[in-house]
Amino acid sequence: MALVAIILSIIFMAVASIITFNATLISIYSDKKTFGIYKAFGMTPLQIRLSMVWKVALLAAVGVSIGMPLALATTPGMLGVLLTNMGLVSFPFDITLWGTLAVIPVCLAVALLSAWLPSGRILGLNPRNLIIE
Numbered sequence: 001m002a003l004v005a006i007i008l009s010i011i012f013m014a015v016a017s018i019i020t021f022n023a024t025l026i027s028i029y030s031d032k033k034t035f036g037i038y039k040a041f042g043m044t045p046l047q048i049r050l051s052m053v054w055k056v057a058l059l060a061a062v063g064v065s066i067g068m069p070l071a072l073a074t075t076p077g078m079l080g081v082l083l084t085n086m087g088l089v090s091f092p093f094d095i096t097l098w099g100t101l102a103v104i105p106v107c108l109a110v111a112l113l114s115a116w117l118p119s120g121r122i123l124g125l126n127p128r129n130l131i132i133e
Helices: 002-030 032-040 045-086 097-116 118-124 127-132
Strands: none
Touching: 002 032, 002 045, 002 097, 002 118, 032 045, 045 097, 045 118, 097 118
């Protein structure tokens, strides 16, 4: 059961990182003119890139702080209800505090990495080209 949970967690983290990567790219393309204005006013590309990463970091921290306790509180009950039809009266759901706390930095690191990689496209924005558009 633990191996299945680990595999499902890895799949979930991969999907979450792909979604974050795509959302960051879409945000860059939709706010391209705004980033050009920021560059024209003197912000460095690194500052703009860090602002994108900090936005994702804040959203990930809020998501983890709300999602982890909610998942830990509701998952055992939901699994128990779903598996009673199969004859399993109570699901042996083992949660360790240290294991849960060790996963939180991994979740945040994956979110930051999947925001840092696509935000490199900000470095190539040229304010002069954006005026033409």
